[in-house]
Amino acid sequence: MAVVESREWYLASYAPEGVPTSDHLKLRTVTLSLDSIPERHVVLETLFISVEPYLRSRVTGREDGLYTPQFNLNEVLSTFGVGRVIQSKDCDYVEGDIVVSPFTPFAEYGVVPSQLLTRKVDPNDGIPLPEYISLLGVPGFAAWVGIEVIADPKPGSNVFISAAAGAVGMYAGQLAKLRGCRVIGSTGSDEKVRLLKEEFGYDDAFNYHTETDFDAALSNYFPNGIDVYLDNVGGKMLEAVLNHVNKNAKIPLCGMISGYNKVWTEREGVRNLLNLIGKEVNMQGFMVGSYLHRFGDFAKDMESHLKQGKIGSKLKIFHGIETFLESLGSLFTSSNVGKVIVQVK
Amino acid sequence: MAVVESREWYLASYAPEGVPTSDHLKLRTVTLSLDSIPERHVVLETLFISVEPYLRSRVTGREDGLYTPQFNLNEVLSTFGVGRVIQSKDCDYVEGDIVVSPFTPFAEYGVVPSQLLTRKVDPNDGIPLPEYISLLGVPGFAAWVGIEVIADPKPGSNVFISAAAGAVGMYAGQLAKLRGCRVIGSTGSDEKVRLLKEEFGYDDAFNYHTETDFDAALSNYFPNGIDVYLDNVGGKMLEAVLNHVNKNAKIPLCGMISGYNKVWTEREGVRNLLNLIGKEVNMQGFMVGSYLHRFGDFAKDMESHLKQGKIGSKLKIFHGIETFLESLGSLFTSSNVGKVIVQVK
Incomplete structure (x- = not known):
């Protein structure tokens, strides 16, 4: 009987607050039988797997905010990934097919129902495999939905993006620039400020660790006010933005990473929502899962931009499945640049 | 030379916080000449004048939130009113025409440019004059925009309205009921709870002074969650609502009276905006002035409902121009029921 040894990350205990540690998420080795898989299932060898901020909200042990279902105790984590079919x-x-699945197990190998495979990759299309979970994955799609579908800015609009050097932010800024907007980002280091301006075409950017008076910073960078704010952080930055919004501004809410490691009652309250009335602002929370009917349009757009060299990625690839905790932790520090991925094989 | 003595309310000093008092708003007597008015102006005798929460935001001495321009020091207040032309x-x-103007002086008599008169009233149309600044005025229009244009709820939707027995709330609830929604209101006294249920057709209502655990109250009144929340108060009630919203809920933001008497940094912060993402909620601030292109549709709708007896008003009429401060103060206590108006003549 053909078997394979596989290391896999599972949920040992919920982490209500703070960054999850090895107390909560543990690695174990199991033996998978390759012969006895059910019909309409495949065995995947995981190649690249996406380290998503939303994973953090699935191990809190409660539902408060993102409402993605909690992983069960002892369950193997799963998320967006690229794998190779080794048994079908x-x-x-x-065997040998390269596939994408939002339910790729956070493991070296895993059994996946074939209906959860969303795309078969053409290895000759010239697109690096990790891009299927970055530019063509959730971060790219979230940026596209936020900018193209929800904000829909006019050329010349003043666009602000927080966590701008993060996975969503880097694409959102480039998409807004392709629309002819003036784009400013906030990020967590001078190195990332440089990256935003030199590699991602942002008109300007600031380091929120050194420019800590957000109100003054926004006055400086937005003398004509803010028309679009793609919010990835929430909290004090959102509050500061609401003091600078223009009439009919749009605020797609993509994420609020400032709050993910806290129970909601401990999060920073936003005190100036009254400004939403005076400026008639529209604030729209969104989850990419509700826009899957637009995925084809998105993929066509992004592949076209990519092939014309109009859009780029910065990938932060951790090597080896054992790096998962370190890679997850990096999302919540200012060290992270671009899309965080674990290369498993 | 024909002259008339007129008492008028003017701004003596700004009131940054708290309910404005006689230190800020003062009554004086002036003598108006009726003969020397400019071309395309009329002299109005003020009959009914509207006491609006937004007036409060125009005497803070700063712009923060509603962004209506501040009155100047020494300027006579003006707002929505019904008057009689005594000189033209x-x-x-x-002479004798009854007219409506959003710039009716808060005075017994005043000179008004005729281009600021928005409607000439047909005295035979059977509509009581105060309704032109209530059901057919800003409160009715705000309720109509919030419910009919922005929320646009389906029959059976679960609709929550705060400050439900206030000027906007009483109409909004009735409009939502006419659409076949299930409508619950919050208000500040048991007497107003009774009024909402018995006179305005609300399915249920609660007194936020006695049911102080808003979260528990909303769990009780909305076992199936909230689809639409017309927000008139902001602060803690909005925060509680965000823990009970359904997928794709709509939140038209009409007013946030809980914050009007405080500078924004002293207002209650909303800590759970992350729920807007998980539930993909749309929050839309609005000012009725941006919907004037729909005023004709609104007036037709509301006059039709009124004539068919499908919608009613509760008016709180103060008698005599000297009652203005008392009437304004009543907006910020739980004593107020329905639309507050001063009958000047």
């Missing part, structure tokens, strides 16, 4: 009980897939 | 230098108006 589905006639649509053969 | 405009061929479209004759």
Whole structure:
């Protein structure tokens, strides 16, 4: 009987607050049988797996905010990933196929129902495999939905993006620039400020650790006010933005990483929502899962931008499945640049 | 030379915090000449004048939130009112005409440019004059924009309205009921709870002074969650609502009276905006002035409902121009029921 040894990350205990540690998420080794998988399932060898901020909200042990279902205790984590089929009980897939799935197990190998495979990759299309979970994955799609679908800014609009050097922010800024907007980002280091301006085409950017008076910073960078704010952080930055919004500003709410490691009652309250009335602002929370009917348009757009060299990625690739905790922790510090991915094989 | 003595309210000093008092708003007597008015102006005798929460935001001495321009020191206050033309230098108006203007002086008499008169009232149309600044005025229009234009709820939707027995709330609840929604209100006294249920057709209502655990109250009144929240108060009630919103809920932001008497940094922060993302909620601030292109549709709708007896008003009429401060103060206590108006003549 063909078997394979596989290391996998599972939930040992919930982490209500703070960054999850090895008390909560643990690695174990299991033996998978390759022969006895059910019909319409495949065995995947995980190649690249996406380290998403939303994973953190699935191990709190409660539902408060993002409302993605909690992982069960002892369950293997899963998220967006690229894998290679090494065994198939589905006639649509053969050994060696490269596939994308939002339910890729955070493991070296895993059994996945073939209906959860969302894309078969053409290895000759010239797109590096990690881009399928970055530029063509959730971060790219979130940026596209936030900018193209929800904000829909006019050329010349003043666009502000927080966590601008993060996975969503780097694409959102480039998409807004392609629309002819003036784009400013906030980020957590001088190195990332440089990156935003030199590699991602931001008109300007500031380091929120050194420019700590957000109100003064926004006065400086937005003398004509803010038309669009793609919010990835929430809290004090959102509050500061609301003092600088223009009439009919749009605020797509993509994430609020400032709050993810706190129970909601401990989060920073936003005190100036009254400004939403005076300026008739529209604030729209969104989850990419509700826009899947637009995924084809998105993929066409982004592949076209990519092939024309109009959009780029910065990937932070951790090597080896054992790096997961370190990679997850990096999302919540200012050290992270671009899209965080673990290369498993 | 024909002259008339007129008492008028003017701004003596700004009131940054708290309810304005006689230190800030003062009554004086002036003598108006009726003969020397400019061309295309009329002299109005003020009959009914509207006491609006937004007036409070125009005497803070700063712009923070509602962004209506501040009155100047020494300037006579003006707002929505119904008046009688007693002298005219405009061929479209004759003595005795009854007119509506959003710039009616808070005075017994005043000179008004005729271009600021928005409607000439047909005295035979059977509509009581105060309704032109209530059901057919800003409160009715704000309720109509919030419910009919922005929220646009389906029959059976679960609708929550705060300050439900206030000028906007009483109409908003009735409009939502006419659409077949389930409508619950919060208000500040048991008497107003009774009024909402018995006179305005609310399915249920609660007194936020006695049911002080808003979260528990909303769990009780909304076992199936909230689809629409017309927010008139902001602060803690808005925060509680965000823990009970359904997927794709809509929150038209009409007013935030809990914050009007405080500088923004002293207002209650909303800590759970992350829920807007998980539930993909749309929050839309609005000012009725941006919907004037829909005023004709609104007036037709509301007059039709009124004539068919499908919608009613509760008016709180103070008698005599000297009652203004008392009437304004009543907006910020739980004593107020319905639309507050001063009958000047």
